[in-house]
Structure formats: C-alpha cells, structure tokens
Amino acid sequence: MPTAPAGTLYRGREGMWSWVAHRVTGVSIFFFLLVHVLDTSLVRVSPEAYNAVIGTYQTPIMGLGEAGLVAAIVFHAFNGLRIALVDFWSEGARYQRVMLWVVLGLLVVTMAGFLPRHLMNVFGAE
Amino acid sequence: MTAVLENSTDTSGSESQAGAVSSFQVTLKIRRYNPEVASEPYWEEHTVTAHGTDRVLDALHKIKWELDGSLTFRRSCAHGVCGSDAMRINGRNRLACKTLLKDINPDKPITVEAIKGLPVLKDLVVDMEPFFASYREIMPFLITSGNEPSRENIQSQADRDRFDDTTKCILCAACTSSCPVFWTDGQYFGPAAIVNAHRFIFDSRDQGGTQRLEVLNDKEGVWRCRTTFNCTEACPRGIEVTKAIQEVKRAMITRAF
Ligand code: SF4
Ligand code: FES
Numbered sequence: 001m002p003t004a005p006a007g008t009l010y011r012g013r014e015g016m017w018s019w020v021a022h023r024v025t026g027v028s029i030f031f032f033l034l035v036h037v038l039d040t041s042l043v044r045v046s047p048e049a050y051n052a053v054i055g056t057y058q059t060p061i062m063g064l065g066e067a068g069l070v071a072a073i074v075f076h077a078f079n080g081l082r083i084a085l086v087d088f089w090s091e092g093a094r095y096q097r098v099m100l101w102v103v104l105g106l107l108v109v110t111m112a113g114f115l116p117r118h119l120m121n122v123f124g125a126e
Numbered sequence: 127m128t129a130v131l132e133n134s135t136d137t138s139g140s141e142s143q144a145g146a147v148s149s150f151q152v153t154l155k156i157r158r159y160n161p162e163v164a165s166e167p168y169w170e171e172h173t174v175t176a177h178g179t180d181r182v183l184d185a186l187h188k189i190k191w192e193l194d195g196s197l198t199f200r201r202s203c204a205h206g207v208c209g210s211d212a213m214r215i216n217g218r219n220r221l222a223c224k225t226l227l228k229d230i231n232p233d234k235p236i237t238v239e240a241i242k243g244l245p246v247l248k249d250l251v252v253d254m255e256p257f258f259a260s261y262r263e264i265m266p267f268l269i270t271s272g273n274e275p276s277r278e279n280i281q282s283q284a285d286r287d288r289f290d291d292t293t294k295c296i297l298c299a300a301c302t303s304s305c306p307v308f309w310t311d312g313q314y315f316g317p318a319a320i321v322n323a324h325r326f327i328f329d330s331r332d333q334g335g336t337q338r339l340e341v342l343n344d345k346e347g348v349w350r351c352r353t354t355f356n357c358t359e360a361c362p363r364g365i366e367v368t369k370a371i372q373e374v375k376r377a378m379i380t381r382a383f
Contacts (some may be wrong), residue, residue, distance in 0.1 A: 009217065010242065012306075012358070016356050083353060093372050096353070
C-alpha cells in the first residue's frame with residue numbers, strides 16, 4: 001500500500017470493476033483489430049508474406065492469446081448488452097448486479113463450449 | 127451518557143451484564159496533510175478505546191480532543207443530517223457519523239482519508255467549492271412562470287412520489303467524490319448535481335425542466351456517466367443515484383422529440 005502521495009485504492013464494487021473490465025477488454029480488442037487489419041492487408045502485398053506472418057501465429061502461446069481474445073470479446077459483447085439495459089430499461093439500474101452475474105455466467109458457458117475444441121486444435125496432434 | 131452506563135456496570139459488578147457496553151481498542155490510520163508544514167501527505171496511526179456503540183466520528187473526536195488537537199476534519203450535526211463529514215473510510219466513501227466502528231472490522235487498523243477528486247486543504251478537509259459550483263449551475267430552486275399564484279400549488283401523491291428519492295440529498299459529496307469519471311475530469315457535473323436536477327426536472331410544479339436538461343446536455347453533463355454505480359453504493363441517504371442519472375438521460379432523449 002503506498003503511503004504518500006497516493007492514497008488507498010477506492011474499494012468500488014461490482015459496478016466499478018465491470019466498468020474497468022469493459023475498458024480493458026475494449027482497448028485490447030481495439031489493438032487486436034489494428035494488428036489484424038494490418039496482417040490481413042499483407043495478402044494484397046504478397047501471399048508469401050501473408051503466409052509467413054500467419055505461420056508465426058501457429059504457436060501455443062498465440063493459441064492461448066486467441067483464447068484470451070475470445071474471452072475478452074464475449075465479455076465485452078454481453079456486458080455491452082447489460083450496459084444498454086441499464087441505459088434503456090427503467091429497472092436496469094436496480095438489476096445491474098444480477099445482470100453482471102448473468103454476463104459472467106454466459107461467459108463461462110460460452111468459453112466451456114469453445115475452449116475444449118480450441119485447445120485441442122492448438123495442442124492436440126492434428 | 128457513557129458515564130451513566132459505566133456506573134451501572136460498576137454497581138452490578140459484572141462486565142457481562144445485559145446492557146453493558148463492551149469496550150475495545152481500535153487503531154485509526156489517518157492520512158494527514160498540512161501544507162504549512164510539509165508538502166506531502168503522510169499516514170499517522172492512533173489507538174483509542176472505543177465502545178460497541180461508537181462511530182468512526184467518536185474515535186476521531188477522541189483523537190482530536192485527547193491525543194492530537196491538530197487533527198482537522200469537518201462535522202456539524204454528528205447525526206447524518208448536515209453532510210459535513212463524508213470521508214473515505216477503509217477505501218469507501220461514508221459519513222463518519224453514520225459508520226459504527228464494529229461494522230467495519232475494528233480488529234484491523236481503519237484507514238481514514240479525505241474524499242477523492244476535490245483539493246485537500248488540510249487533513250480530512252477538502253475544498254467543496256467546485257462541488258457547490260456544479261450544484262448551483264443546475265439551478266436548484268423552483269422555476270415557474272406566469273402570475274403569482276393566489277392559492278396552493280397542489281400536487282398529487284403520485285406526482286410527489288415521482289421525485290421523492292432525490293429530495294433526500296444532504297449534499298455530502300460522497301457520491302461525486304466516489305466517481306472515477308469525476309476523479310479524472312473535475313469538470314464533470316457529478317452525481318450530486320444531477321440528483322438535485324432530477325429533484326426539479328421530475329417535479330410536476332416546476333417549469334424549468336427544459337433549461338435544466340439543456341445545462342446537463344453539456345459535454346461535461348450526464349453523458350459522462352459510465353454507470354459504475356460507485357455513487358449509488360456510497361450515498362449515505364440510500365438514494366438510487368445511478369437510477370436518477372439514467373432517468374435524466376432518458377428524459378433528455380424522450381423530451382427532445
Ligand atoms: S446524492 Fe447522496 S451521496 Fe450524493 S451528495 Fe446527496 S446525500 Fe451525498
Ligand atoms: S456530521 Fe452531519 S452528517 Fe455527519
């Protein structure tokens with residue numbers, strides 16, 4: 001805990017941390033898209049260069065990164081719907097916490113469907 | 127009052143008598159700041175004896191009155207009415223006079239800091255002027271036009287209930303200074319100003335709704351709100367602050383058409 005000049009971290013609750021997570025996932029998705037647009041546009045430069053770059057992605061580390069990316073997108077998407085409900089549904093503000101647990105539940109379910117297949121592709125032989 | 131209780135414990139001769147108030151030691155870790163002495167804030171700890179019925183404010187009083195008279199904080203009513211003593215206790219904004227020590231785990235040192243986002247003047251005292259400036263901007267008074275009324279301005283119960291929640295504000299700034307948007311952008315009107323605008327916008331007797339919505343339609347107005355709900359959690363009056371802000375946002379959209 002820092003003594004000076006910064007004080008303690010504000011102990012916000014679910015609402016604050018979901019906002020932080022929404023920001024963090026949003027920014028990471030943005031940077032992914034930036035890189036993604038760049039590497040995809042390589043195909044117009046030369047197919048060989050494209051293949052070379054895409055080839056460097058076929059590593060376990062990148063595979064885990066992809067899993068993280070999918071988790072970030074899924075969270076950002078579901079939480080975005082939660083925020084829209086908080087904005088436009090008159091009872092949304094009252095149920096924001098419940099809705100966050102629903103978002104996290106849906107995230108777990110989606111990842112449970114996606115991860116086994118994905119990890120088999122990344123680590124499994126063929 | 128304490129003296130009477132202590133006497134009754136003495137005469138009964140047993141600590142565990144019903145009605146006896148047990149005492150315990152509590153440490154307060156206070157963030158001190160005095161620009162006349164040092165340019166940096168620092169943490170200071172004091173341990174005092176407290177009772178189960180004591181609030182954080184009582185512990186602060188004990189420190190100020192018995193240990194260190196230089197400790198500076200605001201309080202007036204000491205009963206949750208005036209809104210003077212909002213401070214950050216164990217990392218969350220609360221009123222020191224409404225927070226019982228026993229409710230916030232007195233076994234560990236309790237941290238006490240000034241509220242965030244407003245300039246600290248000394249110890250726990252902040253400059254509230256930016257906060258009140260935003261409050262004044264939303265015109266917190268009844269606006270009507272036409273002839274001076276000759277009889278009461280009657281309102282139905284349902285119309286009164288529409289804005290009941292936001293009439294409870296005591297302008298303590300716990301909400302505004304819990305808002306991450308306000309910390310980084312001091313120009314943002316902040317939850318308290320919007321709560322008090324809500325109190326008039328949804329009052330059927332008021333005719334200044336359009337003007338108030340115009341003020342809050344600013345770049346630094348309601349649209350800055352990111353619904354982190356820190357304000358709602360912090361409000362010592364239990365006002366559903368974020369809900370009120372969302373209602374103002376929606377009024378801005380629906381009344382525009
Ligand atoms: S809305 Fe609640 S937290 Fe905000 S100033 Fe009013 S009483 Fe204090
Ligand atoms: S001292 Fe008045 S509200 Fe706490």
